[in-house]
Amino acid sequence: MNDDLDARLVSGLARLNLAMKSEAFAQAGRLGLSPTQGQILTQLDSAKAPQTLSALARTLALSSPTVSDSVAALVEKGLVKKRPAPDDARKISLDVTAAGRRAAKAMGGGSEVLLNAVGRLTRVERATMLDAVIKMIVMLQDQGKIPVSQMCVSCMHFRRDRHLGSEKPHHCALIDVPIAAEDFRIHCPEHAVEPYEPIDCDFHDELEAASTLGKSVELVLRTSEGRDEVVHDVIVDLGHARLGEPEGEYMTLAGGRRVRFDRIVSIDGRLRPPSVKG
Numbered sequence: 001m002n003d004d005l006d007a008r009l010v011s012g013l014a015r016l017n018l019a020m021k022s023e024a025f026a027q028a029g030r031l032g033l034s035p036t037q038g039q040i041l042t043q044l045d046s047a048k049a050p051q052t053l054s055a056l057a058r059t060l061a062l063s064s065p066t067v068s069d070s071v072a073a074l075v076e077k078g079l080v081k082k083r084p085a086p087d088d089a090r091k092i093s094l095d096v097t098a099a100g101r102r103a104a105k106a107m108g109g110g111s112e113v114l115l116n117a118v119g120r121l122t123r124v125e126r127a128t129m130l131d132a133v134i135k136m137i138v139m140l141q142d143q144g145k146i147p148v149s150q151m152c153v154s155c156m157h158f159r160r161d162r163h164l165g166s167e168k169p170h171h172c173a174l175i176d177v178p179i180a181a182e183d184f185r186i187h188c189p190e191h192a193v194e195p196y197e198p199i200d201c202d203f204h205d206e207l208e209a210a211s212t213l214g215k216s217v218e219l220v221l222r223t224s225e226g227r228d229e230v231v232h233d234v235i236v237d238l239g240h241a242r243l244g245e246p247e248g249e250y251m252t253l254a255g256g257r258r259v260r261f262d263r264i265v266s267i268d269g270r271l272r273p274p275s276v277k278g
Contacts, residue, residue, distance in 0.1 A: 150191030196248035197275030
């Protein structure tokens with residue numbers, strides 16, 4: 001019966017996604033934009049600073065050519081402007097124009113249909129749903145199925161269970177206040193990811209040997225929420241970050257999961273040595 005429940009939940013989520021896509025298509029169409037152009041415009045409007053083309057592609061999990069074509073169309077419409085990036089004149093940063101901000105606001109930045117539906121739920125139902133959605137996003141992120149979202153639980157400023165027993169058991173170190181699960185944000189402009197720390201060369205050689213042998217290994221991995229998870233799988237590839245992933249080196253498991261090296265706690269019982277600094 002659980003399998004049937006799972007299938008019904010997935011079917012329900014698919015219907016909600018269809019409603020969101022339909023509304024987004026209509027919102028963008030009213031302004032003479034494609035859905036992708038509308039998505040890019042909304043992302044640039046919500047960003048706390050101008051973004052590069054590559055950053056946009058990573059955030060939206062789109063290919064660079066797709067983003068480039070859509071940005072060119074938005075620039076031609078006078079909704080987006082280009083200028084040299086402040087940290088590297090060879091790169092181009094993108095920002096919305098005044099007209100672009102008006103267009104983004106006209107699109108609403110969210111689904112009014114779903115917002116109205118969610119607003120009819122009780123506070124407890126909304127909090128429970130938010131908690132479940134965040135857990136699903138974290139699992140999919142850890143499996144490499146979706147880009148990393150700017151959520152509280154994957155932020156370097158998040159402190160889980162800092163205030164156990166209180167109504168707000170967690171803590172945001174950035175603003176130094178307690179928070180509850182219902183306060184969690186899925187897209188926070190202040191979100192920050194721990195910088196990548198290169199691993200010890202000998203440990204890298206051990207990962208490479210395991211990949212070459214193609215044998216199943218026991219891995220203890222640190223999740224986005226800072227918890228340890230035991231996984232038995234085969235390492236099939238080692239390489240650098242792909243589109244949509246934070247910078248660093250990664251291993252790919254046979255099941256398709258991608259793991260950044262500094263998220264590895266141990267392999268076959270051998271602890272990862274302290275990260276190499278500088």
